Amino acid sequence: MINLPSGVDINNLIDDIRILSWQVADILLYYTKLLEDSNDKKNILKNNNEDDPVTLADLKVNEMIIKRINEKYKNINWDILSEENVKTSNNFVTKNDWVWVLDPLDGTKDFIQGTGNYAMHLALNFKQKPYIGFVLIPDKNQLWISDGKKTWCEKRNGTKYKPNFSNNKNLQEMTLVTSKNHGNETLRNLIQKINFCKVEIMGSIGCKIASIVRGDSDIYICLSLPGKSSPKDWDFAAPESILKAAGGAITNIDNQELTYGLTSFQQGGIIIATNNRKTHESICLEIKKIIEKNGIYPL
Incomplete structure (x- = not known):
């Protein structure tokens, strides 16, 4: 408490x-x-x-x-x-x-x-x-x-x-919501390899996470390239709170919780948000295997 x-x-x-x-x-x-x-x-x-x-x-x-x-x-x-x-x-x-x-x-x-x-x-x-x-x-x-x-x-x-989750989908059955203005070729390559059922393009991390909580999409992947700009604490804190309390999850690709309050306020690397905390770890692992198999991103 x-x-x-x-x-x-x-x-x-x-x-x-x-x-x-x-x-x-x-x-x-x-x-x-x-x-x-x-x-x-x-x-x-x-x-x-x-x-x-x-x-x-x-x-x-x-x-x-x-x-x-x-x-x-x-x-x-x-x-x-x-x-x-x-x-x-x-x-x-x-x-x-x-x-x-x-x-x-x-x-x-x-x-x-x-x-x-x-x-x-x-x-x-x-x-x-x-x-x-x-x-x-x-x-x-x-x-x-x-x-x-x-x-x-x-x-x-x-x-x-209330939130409206459509759970128990496998990765290829999911609708991905992804960035409109902050995409990169590495992320686009990953999305193509996963072959999602549907891809929605949307601005604002808050809007993307809300789309998951509404049930309009199932998963969000944020991929920041080494040495390039990354989202910050204020991009993720409020969206994380609404997603987790609704039953979803948001972690890095190794299923570790996000850390806030670092000196630079950076939220770098690969961050994955899904609508189901029970299957989240297995989804992260599956995405990690796809990345490693295809050499998409330095893990």
Whole structure:
């Protein structure tokens, strides 16, 4: 049994983040409308980095979430790790067991491109493992919530529904969801060798993991090349919390849990997420054998 920091009630906390999340949705949907105008687009883009763009929406949401948490929960023994804050000041250090991990806008490229495949991630990690998590997908009117024990989805009007897994498929019967803007030739080669039943292309790790929890897909593979950029803690913390509490699993290819709080915040190598924790290890092993047999990736 994990106890939240003194003075924090889990039901009140979820209520507070729920309200905050729909306010975030309003901000993100507002800026998606503005991005349709090329003149507004120039003002919304805050840097010229095509590989890692930052928008005014990222900054607004980041500022609001951190401010609200700090105002509502004064003197609570936790810290907030945010992607945007690390970009401007890479000196985050904490000795606290409890750390919020925030990505105000996961899938910024898709956000700019207008695909709707973007999300807000917010997780509360305990001892470097995701515990409570929120994945907000404004374009789908979905807020995925994990309280550490179970996962559910809410619409803005309060309607709730549960995860929907289609289990007991073998690897070739599965639908893979994979990256739209962060793919590479090595991953494409692996996908081709596995010969999945179906491949869905989608931006945002949060959107991809939510698609598994919804039952639209079965598996996600993230493959980062050595020496190249990798996803970070804020990309995976909240999605991991909703997937695991729903009965799925997410590990590296050796079936080892992800480690958070490393100095670089990197989540490198090969990461596999599936909809069934019972068969997850065998799926990882099967993929590993395919990689080794075909010399696809240095393991």
